[in-house]
Amino acid sequence: MPKDKLYGKTLNELIAVTRRVGMPGYAAKQIADWLYKKEITSIDGMTNLSKRMRELLSVDYEIGLTDPVSATESRDGTRKYLYNVLNDKYIETAIIPDKERTTICVSSQAGCKMGCLFCMTGKQGFQGNLSSNEILNQFRSLPEFSKITNMVYMGMGEPLDNITEVLKSLEIMTSEWGYGWSPTRITVSTVGLKGTIKEFLEKSRCHLAISLHSPFDEERRKLMPIQHTNSIKEVLDIIRDFDFNSQRRVSFEYILFKGMNDTTAHIKELSRILNGIKCRINIIRFHKIPGSEYHSPDLENIIEFREALNAKGILTTIRASRGEDINAACGLLSTMEQNKGKKS
Numbered sequence: 001m002p003k004d005k006l007y008g009k010t011l012n013e014l015i016a017v018t019r020r021v022g023m024p025g026y027a028a029k030q031i032a033d034w035l036y037k038k039e040i041t042s043i044d045g046m047t048n049l050s051k052r053m054r055e056l057l058s059v060d061y062e063i064g065l066t067d068p069v070s071a072t073e074s075r076d077g078t079r080k081y082l083y084n085v086l087n088d089k090y091i092e093t094a095i096i097p098d099k100e101r102t103t104i105c106v107s108s109q110a111g112c113k114m115g116c117l118f119c120m121t122g123k124q125g126f127q128g129n130l131s132s133n134e135i136l137n138q139f140r141s142l143p144e145f146s147k148i149t150n151m152v153y154m155g156m157g158e159p160l161d162n163i164t165e166v167l168k169s170l171e172i173m174t175s176e177w178g179y180g181w182s183p184t185r186i187t188v189s190t191v192g193l194k195g196t197i198k199e200f201l202e203k204s205r206c207h208l209a210i211s212l213h214s215p216f217d218e219e220r221r222k223l224m225p226i227q228h229t230n231s232i233k234e235v236l237d238i239i240r241d242f243d244f245n246s247q248r249r250v251s252f253e254y255i256l257f258k259g260m261n262d263t264t265a266h267i268k269e270l271s272r273i274l275n276g277i278k279c280r281i282n283i284i285r286f287h288k289i290p291g292s293e294y295h296s297p298d299l300e301n302i303i304e305f306r307e308a309l310n311a312k313g314i315l316t317t318i319r320a321s322r323g324e325d326i327n328a329a330c331g332l333l334s335t336m337e338q339n340k341g342k343k344s
């Protein structure tokens with residue numbers, strides 16, 4: 001029987017562990033301290049637990065940290081790490097250094113069910129949900145760990161399709177007994193799943209990013225099959241009804257495709273559907289993927305599009321493309337090759 005992993009457990013789960021092992025309840029807080037504040041790598045190092053307690057804990061549990069399998073570095077300093085998860089599946093994680101900021105882009109699933117037309121992860125299908133351990137291991141096991149200032153759930157997978165484990169990982173990142181990060185350092189990106197978006201908004205205080213890509217129903221359906229069952233209108237209604245405090249941000253990701261979603265009609269419709277929502281739009285240049293009929297507009301057109309939206313009163317920025325030469329940029333993460341021949 002493989003041992004259960006302590007890293008990635010919430011305080012309540014650690015309390016349950018202490019009960020199972022026959023330790024006093026207060027030991028859960030001590031274990032959380034060792035896991036999330038003192039960066040311990042073995043149960044034996046938990047020196048404020050008695051030797052007997054450590055022995056009992058070690059029977060069925062281990063810390064559960066895993067090193068990446070490989071790393072690749074981009075010309076622009078972005079790094080991509082490959083991890084083995086879910087008993088022989090693979091995921092990727094990106095680290096994006098930018099002046100005083102270092103952002104980690106974590107994966108929440110191996111592959112993805114959403115099938116967005118512009119995304120390599122979508123093309124590889126779905127292999128499984130990551131556990132909270134596997135999500136946070138991407139952060140903890142990296143050489144850059146202590147330098148990371150921000151976290152985005154924008155890697156492989158749809159975070160709100162794995163809501164339980166994602167919420168656990170967010171709780172560990174933002175609780176006083178965990179890493180104690182401000183929730184404003186974390187952004188969770190979603191295609192907009194109406195079944196779980198409310199749960200995310202209610203149970204976490206992290207920023208939300210919604211992949212929009214087109215304000216028109218039919219066009220969005222073509223780009224993102226999720227629009228068939230979870231229309232952007234329904235998602236925007238949920239956002240409108242939610243009371244965002246001044247700290248929390250909702251943003252919309254908009255990949256710009258040349259001659260497709262970059263017209264004045266799109267600008268007009270975007271300003272109509274987002275009316276009344278305090279938000280920002282992040283424009284992302286489309287990164288070409290094999291077999292795609294789409295192209296990216298020129299920088300000049302991207303800037304024009306941004307200016308037109310700003311003129312409509314929607315704060316709009318252009319997201320810098322990072323790590324394109326190592327396929328770490330938006331839409332390019334894929335472990336199709338590594339997963340080949342592995343059972344799903």
Ligand code: SF4
Binds near residue numbers: 112116155158331
């Ligand atoms: S863009 Fe995100 S949700 Fe869409 S297929 Fe890719 S990983 Fe999945």
